[in-house]
Amino acid sequence: MTGAVTAQAPGGDELVGWPPEVAARYRAAGYWHGRSFGTWLSLLAAAHPGRTAVVGRTGDVEHRWTFAELDRRAHRLAAGLHGLGVRPGENVLLQLPNVPEFVPVVLALFRVGARPVFALPAHRDTELRHVAQWSQATAVLTVDAHARFDHGALARRTADATGSVREVIVLDTGAGGTTAGAVPLAGLDADPVELPDPDPEGVAFLQLSGGSTGLPKLIPRTHDDYLYSVRESARICGLRPDGVYLAALPAAHNFPLSSPGVLGALHAGAASVLAPSPDPATAFALIARERVTITGLVPPLAAAWADAAARTPHDLSSLEVVLVGGAKCGPELAGRIGPALGVRLQQVFGMAEGLVNYTRLDDPDELVCTTQGRPISPDDEVRVVDPDDPAAPSDSEVQPGRAGALLTRGPYTIRGYYRAAEHNATAFTEDGFYRTGDLVRRTPTGHLEVVGRVKEQVNRGGEKVAPTEVEDHLMAHADVLDAAVIGVPDSYLGERTCAYVVPRPGAEALTGSVLRRFVRERGVAAFKVPDLIEIVPDFPVTGVGKTSKRELRDALRARATEER
Numbered sequence: 001m002t003g004a005v006t007a008q009a010p011g012g013d014e015l016v017g018w019p020p021e022v023a024a025r026y027r028a029a030g031y032w033h034g035r036s037f038g039t040w041l042s043l044l045a046a047a048h049p050g051r052t053a054v055v056g057r058t059g060d061v062e063h064r065w066t067f068a069e070l071d072r073r074a075h076r077l078a079a080g081l082h083g084l085g086v087r088p089g090e091n092v093l094l095q096l097p098n099v100p101e102f103v104p105v106v107l108a109l110f111r112v113g114a115r116p117v118f119a120l121p122a123h124r125d126t127e128l129r130h131v132a133q134w135s136q137a138t139a140v141l142t143v144d145a146h147a148r149f150d151h152g153a154l155a156r157r158t159a160d161a162t163g164s165v166r167e168v169i170v171l172d173t174g175a176g177g178t179t180a181g182a183v184p185l186a187g188l189d190a191d192p193v194e195l196p197d198p199d200p201e202g203v204a205f206l207q208l209s210g211g212s213t214g215l216p217k218l219i220p221r222t223h224d225d226y227l228y229s230v231r232e233s234a235r236i237c238g239l240r241p242d243g244v245y246l247a248a249l250p251a252a253h254n255f256p257l258s259s260p261g262v263l264g265a266l267h268a269g270a271a272s273v274l275a276p277s278p279d280p281a282t283a284f285a286l287i288a289r290e291r292v293t294i295t296g297l298v299p300p301l302a303a304a305w306a307d308a309a310a311r312t313p314h315d316l317s318s319l320e321v322v323l324v325g326g327a328k329c330g331p332e333l334a335g336r337i338g339p340a341l342g343v344r345l346q347q348v349f350g351m352a353e354g355l356v357n358y359t360r361l362d363d364p365d366e367l368v369c370t371t372q373g374r375p376i377s378p379d380d381e382v383r384v385v386d387p388d389d390p391a392a393p394s395d396s397e398v399q400p401g402r403a404g405a406l407l408t409r410g411p412y413t414i415r416g417y418y419r420a421a422e423h424n425a426t427a428f429t430e431d432g433f434y435r436t437g438d439l440v441r442r443t444p445t446g447h448l449e450v451v452g453r454v455k456e457q458v459n460r461g462g463e464k465v466a467p468t469e470v471e472d473h474l475m476a477h478a479d480v481l482d483a484a485v486i487g488v489p490d491s492y493l494g495e496r497t498c499a500y501v502v503p504r505p506g507a508e509a510l511t512g513s514v515l516r517r518f519v520r521e522r523g524v525a526a527f528k529v530p531d532l533i534e535i536v537p538d539f540p541v542t543g544v545g546k547t548s549k550r551e552l553r554d555a556l557r558a559r560a561t562e563e564r
Contacts (some may be wrong), residue, residue, distance in 0.1 A: 008502060015220050015416065015418060017415060018415060019034055021356075026224075026379070027390075030191055031224075031226035031228045031379065031412075032200070032225070032411065034200045034385070037107060038198070039428035040227060041266070042071060044269065045067045045068050046068075047270040049066065049068040050068065051066060052064055052066060053069070053103075053266060053272065054274070055273045056099055058100060058171070059175060063100040067266075068208070070107070073104040074107040074108045074109075075111065075192040076190055076192055077185075079191060079193045080188025081108055081109065081114065081188055083114050083188075084139075085167070085191075086114050086138065087114065087138075088114065088198065088494065089113065089114070090135060091135040091206060092115065092138065093128065093137040094109075094119060095119040095123065095141070095143075095252075096121075096171065096251075096278070097143060097250065098250060098275055099143065099171065101185065102251050110354045111195060113202075115206055117132075118257075119252065121146060121252075123346050124154065124526075125157060125523030126130070126215070128154060129157075129221040130154075131216065131436075135206060135218055137162065137165055139163055139166060140158055140165055141156045141171075141185070143171045144170050144175055145175035145176045146173070147174065150176070152168075152178050152182060155168045155170065155179060156168055168183065169185075172174075172185070172186065176533060178448075184407060184409055199223075200222070201222055202223070204226060206218045206418055207352040210352075210457065216419070217418070217423060219353055220414060228412050231267055233259050233358070235323060236260075236361075237323065237335050239260055240263060240270065241270055242270070243270035244273060244291055244292060244293050245272045246273050247272055247275060248275045249482050254351070254352040256296055259296065259323065259348050264525055264547040270293075270521070278297070280309075280479055283295075284309075287319055288314040288315045292319055293318055293321070294320060295323070297324055297477065298326040299328070299330075300461045300492045301461075302324045303336075306333075306336050306337050307340075314340065319342065319343050322337060322341055322344075323347070323348045324345065324348070325350065326462030328450045328459075329347055329372075345369075346373075346531075347359045347372045347373050348372070348373060349373055350446060353413060354410075355376075355377050355380060355382075355410065355412075357373035357448055359372070359446075359447070367443075369447045369448035372447075372450050374445065374447045374448065374449065374520065375408075381410055381433070382407070382442070383407040384442050385397055385404050386404060387403070403441045404440070405435065405436075405441065406439070407433040407434065407435055409433045415434075439451045439452040439454055456485075457497050458485070458496075459494055460495055462495060463498055463525075463527040469524075469528065470485045474501060476522070477515060477518050478504075479503055479504050482503065483500065484539065485498070485530065489561075496532060497528075498530065498533075498560060499534070500556050501515060501533060501536065
C-alpha cells in the first residue's frame with residue numbers, strides 16, 4: 001500500500017496519509033482549508049460571539065455557554081492541560097458522557113495539539129486497557145461516575161495497567177466515584193498562554209473502529225479532512241444559525257459528533273444540546289424546552305420515538321429533521337418516522353474511517369425510505385466489487401444493480417489505521433481504497449442501499465459486536481467447551497446477539513444467567529454481553545464431520561430463523 005506519511009506515531013510506527021499529489025489536488029479543490037480546529041473555533045467565536053453554542057447539565061448544574069464563552073473556556077483549559085504537562089502529539093484517552101464539558105475539553109486538546117482518543121461511556125476495563133496501551137496514552141480524562149458506574153476507579157485501573165499514562169483527570173459531577181491521586185478538571189482553569197497552532201494536515205484525534213475482528217482499531221483523523229466532512233454535513237443537513245441540534249446519542253460516536261453532530265452545529269453557528277439520556281421522556285422535554293430543530297438517532301431509538309410521539313404531552317413542533325443511521329433503517333420504519341414525528345427524514349450511512357452518505361432533503365420519498373444516501377463529496381470514489389473475492393482489485397466492479405463489497409477512498413477517508421501495518425495490508429488496496437466490509441447495492445442515482453456485511457459482525461442497535469471476541473470470553477469459562485455467537489433478527493434493535501454454548505462433560509450447573517454474569521464480570525461493554533444464550537449438546541457439522549466458524553454460524557442462524 002502506498003501513501004505519504006503525515007506524522008510519526010509513538011514507537012516509530014508510521015501513520016499513512018494521502019500521497020502528496022492527491023493531497024495537493026484536495027487542497028486545490030477547496031476541500032482542505034489548511035485550518036486547525038482551534039483556529040476554526042476562534043473564527044466561529046468572532047462570527048457568533050453572543051449566540052448559544054452549548055447547553056447541557058453536569059450533575060445538578062445546568063450550563064449554557066455562548067460561542068465566545070466556549071472559546072474562552074477552551075483557551076483556559078488548553079493552558080491548564082499544557083501546564084499539567086500534556087504536549088503536542090500525545091494521546092489522551094477521553095471517556096466522557098454527554099456533559100457540556102465534553103465540547104471545551106475536546107477543543108482544548110485540539111488547541112494543545114494533543115489528540116483525544118474517543119472511548120465510549122459503555123466501554124469497560126477490557127476496551128479501555130487495550131486502547132490506552134495501543135495508543136500509548138499519556139493521560140486518561142473521565143468523569144467521577146455516570147449511570148451508577150465508577151468511571152474514576154476504571155480510569156485509575158487503566159492507568160495502573162498502562163505504563164505510558166502519567167495523569168488521571170476527573171470531572172466532578174457530584175455522582176460519587178473514587179479516584180486516588182486524580183487531577184480535578186476544574187483545577188485546570190488557567191490564564192491563556194500562547195500555543196503553536198497544530199499542523200492542519202496532522203492527526204487531530206483517534207476514533208475507535210467497530211472492531212469486526214475483535215478489539216477496536218484506532219482511526220486517525222486530521223484537522224483538514226474532518227473539518228471538510230463537518231462543513232459539508234452541516235450544509236447537506238440544512239443547519240443554520242437559528243438551528244438547535246440535540247445530541248441524543250453519546251457525543252463521542254462519529255455520528256453525533258460530525259454527521260452533522262455537535263461539530264456541524266458549531267460550524268453553522270447553531271446551538272448543541274447534550275441529552276443525558278436518549279429516551280423519549282428525556283429527549284422530548286429537551287426538544288420542547290430548547291426548540292430543537294434537528295437530531296440523529298439509531299433505528300431502534302427512532303422506532304421508540306415514533307411510538308411515543310402520539311402520547312407525549314411535549315410540543316415537538318420545532319423539530320424539522322431527524323437523521324437515522326448507525327445501522328440500516330428498513331423501508332417500513334423509514335416510512336413511519338416522518339409522519340409520526342412531523343419531520344423530514346434523512347438517512348445517513350457512514351463510518352468513522354471516513355465515507356459518509358446522506359439522502360438529501362429534496363430527494364424523493366422513495367429514495368429516502370429505500371436507500372441510505374449518496375456520498376458527501378464529488379471526489380468520494382466508490383467501488384462495488386465481488387464480495388467472494390477478498391483480494392479483488394479496486395477496479396473489478398460488479399454489474400450495475402448487483403450487491404457487492406463497498407470500497408472507497410476520498411478527501412476524508414483514511415489511508416491506514418494507527419499502528420496497524422499488518423491489518424492495513426488487508427484493510428486497504430494497493431491503490432489506497434478502504435475495504436469497508438459493507439455489502440451495498442448502488443442505484444442509478446448514485447445512492448447506496450446497505451444489504452449486509454462481508455465480515456462477521458452483529459449490528460446491535462448501532463453498536464458493532466464482533467462474534468469472535470464474545471466467543472473468546474465465553475470459552476474462558478472453565479465449563480465451556482465451545483461457543484458460537486450469531487446475530488438474530490430483532491424488531492427493536494435490528495439484531496440481538498445469541499450465543500450457542502457447548503458445555504464440557506459433567507458441567508450440569510452451566511446456565512445462561514451464569515454465563516452472562518461471567519462475561520459481564522470480565523469487564524466488557526454491556527452491549528457485548530449476549531442477549532440470549534442457548535446451551536446445546538453439540539454443534540452442527542458438515543458431512544465430513546467438521547465445519548468452519550462461518551459455516552457453523554450460518555447453520556445456527558438457519559436453525560434460529562426456523563425456530564422463530
